[in-house]
Amino acid sequence: MQPVTRERSIRYLPSETAWDGWSDFLQKTIVDNGSKVICDVGGGANPQLPLEFVEANGIDYTVLDISQSELDKAPAQYHKICADVAAKDFAFGEAKFDLIFSKMVAEHVKSARNFHTNIRNMLKPGGLSVHFFPTLYTLPFTVNRLIPESLSSAILNVVAPRNRYQFDKFPAYYDWCRGPTKRQINRLEGLGYEVVDYVGFYGHASYYRRIPPVRVLHNMKTAFLLRNPMPTFTSFAYLILRKV
Numbered sequence: 423m424q425p426v427t428r429e430r431s432i433r434y435l436p437s438e439t440a441w442d443g444w445s446d447f448l449q450k451t452i453v454d455n456g457s458k459v460i461c462d463v464g465g466g467a468n469p470q471l472p473l474e475f476v477e478a479n480g481i482d483y484t485v486l487d488i489s490q491s492e493l494d495k496a497p498a499q500y501h502k503i504c505a506d507v508a509a510k511d512f513a514f515g516e517a518k519f520d521l522i523f524s525k526m527v528a529e530h531v532k533s534a535r536n537f538h539t540n541i542r543n544m545l546k547p548g549g550l551s552v553h554f555f556p557t558l559y560t561l562p563f564t565v566n567r568l569i570p571e572s573l574s575s576a577i578l579n580v581v582a583p584r585n586r587y588q589f590d591k592f593p594a595y596y597d598w599c600r601g602p603t604k605r606q607i608n609r610l611e612g613l614g615y616e617v618v619d620y621v622g623f624y625g626h627a628s629y630y631r632r633i634p635p636v637r638v639l640h641n642m643k644t645a646f647l648l649r650n651p652m653p654t655f656t657s658f659a660y661l662i663l664r665k666v
């Protein structure tokens with residue numbers, strides 16, 4: 423497997439590019455690295471790799487999720503495994519994956535240490551761990567962590583309504599869900615990873631769409647942070663780790 427680069431890259435971008443760019447970012451990372459054995463951790467109802475991409479690139483693709491009912495919502499053609507990737511006693515057998523990724527899952531695990539340790543154990547030496555997750559201490563996610571689940575669920579229905587069957591809401595803990603702070607990089611490296619690429623995203627334009635004065639202030643804050651990046655205040659992150 424070819425490494426992406428030996429240099430650590432830390433970048434900051436507006437949050438719209440996180441959502442619009444995720445599929446391309448993931449697929450490019452897979453293709454550039456020649457990754458063939460891939461696991462989508464927490465893929466649940468919505469596996470991130472289309473079957474056409476999997477077939478066209480000769481990929482052995484596993485979708486792993488803690489919830490069988492979420493897995494059942496995904497098309498039957500996917501290879502699915504029901505397991506808790508953050509379990510203390512997680513034993514997945516051999517380290518066979520070239521690349522393991524997650525989208526909007528890291529915030530839902532109670533122990534990020536177990537999550538990243540278990541994923542590392544599933545990877546071949548030099549394998550990549552790729553994640554897209556929301557981060558603290560941006561306001562909406564900080565509030566989500568502090569208030570009861572029933573209240574945050576009701577608020578979500580107002581600010582960002584969605585199809586709850588296919589895109590359910592899960593309790594969020596945000597353990598180690600941070601931007602590229604020194605502390606965050608040190609603890610990931612402490613588990614035996616090299617940080618290859620850490621992208622911090624600023625902003626939440628869609629949440630404030632219906633409240634124009636707040637949206638304007640929010641956009642000013644986002645522009646300021648993009649000019650003067652502070653890793654503590656990112657809203658989302660992409661992270662590429664390499665098992666060393």
Ligand SMILES: C[S@@+](CC[C@H](N)C(=O)[O-])C[C@H]1O[C@@H](n2cnc3c(N)ncnc32)[C@H](O)[C@@H]1O
Pocket residue numbers: 463464465466467468469486487488489492505506507508509524525526527530531590592
């Ligand atoms: C917000 S959904 C994201 C689903 C999909 N990745 C997406 O972006 O649409 C979070 C998923 O993580 C799964 N999940 C939460 N904790 C997990 C764990 N400890 N192990 C495996 N999956 C987990 C949930 O069951 C759910 O399917």
